[in-house]
Amino acid sequence: MGTWFYGDDRDFVAGVREQDPVTVFDISLIHCVRPGFWASINGTFYTGGRSTVDGITNLDYLQNSRIGFSVTYPITPRQLRKLSFTNDIATEFGGDYSSISLSYGYRLK
Secondary structure: OEEEOOOOEOOOOOOOEEEOOEEEEEEEEEEEEEOOEEEEEEEEEEEEOOEEEOOEEOOOOEEEEEEEEEEEEEEEOOEEEEEEEEEEEEOOOOOOOEEEEEEEEEOOO
């Protein structure tokens, strides 16, 4: 769980922009196959974030949820690859998208 807080933007083009905090709830189920090789299923829910500009409330309140999975596989004891996928479940406002990422990691010690 986490919360993002925003300050007022007094330099916004259309006046003063204010935004309520966004709270995030996240749950992950992780299975370790062997050291360095694991898989997870993740769920995230975002809520809040309504903004106002010069006292006028916008219709941008977030109640979004996403689901995804990740797999990490060691190449060597110091190197790994990670494949991740996320997908939108429900979007009230904001990004409605899916993403795939492949990353490489190197451990210094």
